[in-house]
């Protein structure tokens with residue numbers, strides 16, 4: 001009998017996986033070049049040639065727009081900032097409703113709150129884990145102004161259908177594309193199908209600049225508004241000839257020249273880096289085929305998945321042991337799997353207590369919308385019992401290690417009876 005590592009056996013993965021690392025000599029040289037010049041940021045929060053940043057920012061944005069085939073790319077200091085800027089740019093106002101998924105990083109659902117708007121949660125698909133288009137359609141009311149679709153785990157949401165729905169109702173579609181750089185849907189890059197797409201360049205992503213983000217759009221007016229909100233809009237709106245002053249109070253969401261220089265190098269490597277993640281994930285999918293009760297990620301037709309994480313589904317009834325015990329056993333074998341992803345966001349105290357900005361709960365005092373448990377049953381089920389995932393963008397694994405990871409899945413699967421007495425969490 002093979003003993004599971006959790007119970008004292010030898011781990012299937014023989015050496016710890018290395019952290020995924022994307023920095024190299026090119027980034028080092030780029031940083032050294034900017035350091036030598038001494039201008040670490042050229043942005044000025046006033047109307048001037050430097051209002052849109054210095055040479056590294058401008059080069060990075062031009063390169064990003066060209067690669068993703070977008071008319072405009074506006075760099076920011078994080079995707080969180082980018083999402084907030086989007087809400088401002090499209091004119092989100094107090095009392096507006098913005099439809100968001102509950103299964104995403106919290107920034108997606110929090111962005112509308114900064115403009116007094118109300119996040120409305122629509123459930124997710126049981127296979128793709130992204131917004132369910134039918135549930136979005138049901139959630140639309142006369143107060144709805146925008147939909148934020150998340151291309152979760154590296155796979156585009158059903159963007160064609162969501163864009164058509166948004167257009168039919170005169171809504172803005174914003175793509176939170178933090179997790180899916182270079183993923184394709186219907187022949188276009190994820191992040192370029194909605195009115196604005198938001199990418200993240202934080203350390204955990206396929207390509208990164210430490211912290212950072214980019215908004216892409218084909219709409220020049222939106223691009224100008226994003227650039228203003230990024231950089232003290234109130235000082236420049238008049239000069240830019242913007243007639244609509246709504247929400248044109250600015251932040252400082254500016255990226256540094258150093259980050260932009262790193263971003264240019266990362267972008268050159270992006271296709272290769274993304275391909276590396278896809279290769280690991282596809283090997284894992286192939287490797288677990290036939291393990292009854294474990295379902296590998298499904299990929300939507302006419303879509304590519306870039307696997308920020310490999311998110312599978314676990315059927316405890318079929319496997320006869322809890323998802324948590326199985327994941328713990330995999331961890332002990334050296335495979336970093338995690339269960340559940342985030343708690344559906346409406347269950348956070350912020351929503352339960354209906355308190356956001358100010359003592360009166362603004363903007364929750366503008367709505368009767370409630371956030372009770374049971375609101376999005378699929379999201380809750382995925383979190384509580386089915387979803388489990390391998391962190392493709394956190395670790396590197398060569399072919400031999402991917403083989404060992406697959407072996408670990410088989411080992412735990414075949415010996416799962418040993419787990420029956422292991423506590424489920």
Ligand SMILES: Cc1ncc(COP(=O)(O)O)c(C=O)c1O
Pocket residue numbers: 077078079080081104105107108150176178179199200201202212213
């Ligand atoms: C789906 C999603 N949206 C937004 C963000 C926020 O990104 P950032 O850390 O760049 O602000 C993240 C970060 O993990 C994310 O995964």
